[in-house]
Amino acid sequence: MTEALDVVILAAGKGTRMVSDRPKVLHKLAGKSMLQHVVDTASTLEPARICVIYGFGGEQVPSAIQDPEIKFVKQEPQLGTGHAVQQAIPYLDESHVALILYGDVPLIQHATLKALVALAKKGHVGLLTVELFEPQGYGRIVREGGEILRIVEHKDANQAELGIREVNTGIMAIPNRHLTKWLHSLTNQNAQGEYYLTDVIELAKNDGVKITACMPDNAWEVTGVNSRAQLEQLERQYQRERAQKLMDAGVSLNDASRFDVRGTLTCGNDVEIDINCLFEGTVTLGDAVQVGANCVLKDVTVASGTRIEAFTHIEQASVGRDCKIGPYARIRPGSVLSDEVHIGNFVELKNSQIGFNSKINHLSYIGDSTVGSKVNIGAGAITCNYDGANKFRTVIEDGAFIGSDTQLIAPVTVGKGATIGAGSTITKDAPGGELTLSRSKQVSIPGWKRPVKTPLDKTSKE
Numbered sequence: 001m002t003e004a005l006d007v008v009i010l011a012a013g014k015g016t017r018m019v020s021d022r023p024k025v026l027h028k029l030a031g032k033s034m035l036q037h038v039v040d041t042a043s044t045l046e047p048a049r050i051c052v053i054y055g056f057g058g059e060q061v062p063s064a065i066q067d068p069e070i071k072f073v074k075q076e077p078q079l080g081t082g083h084a085v086q087q088a089i090p091y092l093d094e095s096h097v098a099l100i101l102y103g104d105v106p107l108i109q110h111a112t113l114k115a116l117v118a119l120a121k122k123g124h125v126g127l128l129t130v131e132l133f134e135p136q137g138y139g140r141i142v143r144e145g146g147e148i149l150r151i152v153e154h155k156d157a158n159q160a161e162l163g164i165r166e167v168n169t170g171i172m173a174i175p176n177r178h179l180t181k182w183l184h185s186l187t188n189q190n191a192q193g194e195y196y197l198t199d200v201i202e203l204a205k206n207d208g209v210k211i212t213a214c215m216p217d218n219a220w221e222v223t224g225v226n227s228r229a230q231l232e233q234l235e236r237q238y239q240r241e242r243a244q245k246l247m248d249a250g251v252s253l254n255d256a257s258r259f260d261v262r263g264t265l266t267c268g269n270d271v272e273i274d275i276n277c278l279f280e281g282t283v284t285l286g287d288a289v290q291v292g293a294n295c296v297l298k299d300v301t302v303a304s305g306t307r308i309e310a311f312t313h314i315e316q317a318s319v320g321r322d323c324k325i326g327p328y329a330r331i332r333p334g335s336v337l338s339d340e341v342h343i344g345n346f347v348e349l350k351n352s353q354i355g356f357n358s359k360i361n362h363l364s365y366i367g368d369s370t371v372g373s374k375v376n377i378g379a380g381a382i383t384c385n386y387d388g389a390n391k392f393r394t395v396i397e398d399g400a401f402i403g404s405d406t407q408l409i410a411p412v413t414v415g416k417g418a419t420i421g422a423g424s425t426i427t428k429d430a431p432g433g434e435l436t437l438s439r440s441k442q443v444s445i446p447g448w449k450r451p452v453k454t455p456l457d458k459t460s461k462e
């Protein structure tokens with residue numbers, strides 16, 4: 001009995017209908033290339049080897065995937081699916097089974113592949129098929145008395161065969177000892193003058209090897225992409241599946257069709273997500289987190305009870321429990337917010353720690369700062385962390401009050417419980433517990449007149 005698995009992913013085609021300079025398999029679904037989806041799913045089967053057959057677009061495919069575990073094999077010219085798999089022969093171990101996947105069929109699932117591979121491990125040819133109402137273009141599964149005889153391509157099929165609704169998905173699993181032999185005997189005597197991988201089915205039949213079809217759990221798993229419109233449809237299908245799974249797990253979505261995950265979104269109980277939100281990378285939302293409309297969260301952790309108001313953008317940050325963020329807040333990489341923090345509209349944070357129950361409610365920029373607990377930062381206050389060449393830190397200790405429109409010129413420390421008068425430019429450390437301000441005295445100039453426009457002298461035009 002064969003045990004180990006070699007995966008071969010066909011990805012050499014141009015994808016003419018994408019109308020693109022990029023190979024089709026590098027177009028993205030849910031923020032990740034179609035080929036990467038297939039590679040990631042294949043990896044869950046723990047194969048001995050993954051071999052990607054590439055061709056169109058030169059080295060774009062190997063350089064986009066960048067995985068030392070993958071063997072990239074160039075197919076040039078591209079003479080058909082059988083010819084593509086022939087390129088992998090040097091890397092197929094006779095005692096293993098091969099699983100053949102398509103780089104443009106991105107949503108194939110682990111469970112379906114596992115079932116198919118199990119057939120090959122029993123010595124069968126495992127063939128993944130589906131029944132379609134509109135089978136145009138696909139290879140048809142020709143059976144006699146229920147047994148699979150061969151696959152006939154659409155362009156080679158006769159009238160009776162064109163009526164067959166069971167089609168080849170292209171995905172199959174075959175013991176390598178048979179596959180390599182059959183690949184060597186393929187010919188290109190067909191309507192397209194190509195070496196068809198599908199011809200191995202008839203060779204299997206002739207050799208008395210059992211051919212067993214199995215069907216995917218979901219029809220969308222085997223949907224291939226040939227155009228940008230099909231890619232968009234499959235993206236929606238994928239997002240709908242993700243949304244459905246989250247709702248099943250107790251997440252409320254105001255509109256599942258206006259919700260996108262490009263990565264992994266993990267939610268606690270009773271999370272509520274309003275329309276048009278985008279979650280990228282790894283996002284974790286704790287219990288009862290509420291996300292308002294039009295938010296973008298990328299590589300973010302949010303603890304329970306926090307409310308993120310509309311139009312907020314957070315990236316590479318962590319937000320504590322029971323915080324109130326936004327609307328219109330921007331929290332940039334390296335920011336860590338403790339519990340019960342309030343960040344209001346048009347506030348930008350970068351690489352800053354904000355302590356328990358501190359408030360930055362309006363129009364601020366706080367960068368490279370350590371802010372203690374129960375600090376209040378007034379409207380328009382900013383840190384000046386950059387002198388044009390280097391960046392410096394600002395430290396604001398517990399309980400400090402920073403008046404509106406203050407500029408804190410880093411490096412600078414505002415001591416515990418200090419108050420900074422509004423409109424100050426703070427260049428030196430401000431002592432704890434004291435009022436510090438750097439404002440010039442207000443003066444009124446009696447008799448001062450506003451300037452008026454000088455009338456044009458019409459005689460001197462020159």
Ligand code: UD1
Nearest residue numbers: 010011012013078079080081084102138139168169170196
């Ligand atoms: C193939 C199958 C057909 C099946 C259909 C499912 C064959 C002969 N036909 O037809 O039975 O119903 O897929 O979608 O196998 N590729 C290469 N090198 C090549 C040719 C193709 O790497 O020389 C790759 C393509 O990039 C693509 C895949 O193989 O990922 C399938 O090729 P495609 O030309 O789309 O095959 P179909 O004619 O659709």
Ligand code: MG
Nearest residue numbers: 104224225226
């Ligand atoms: Mg195709």
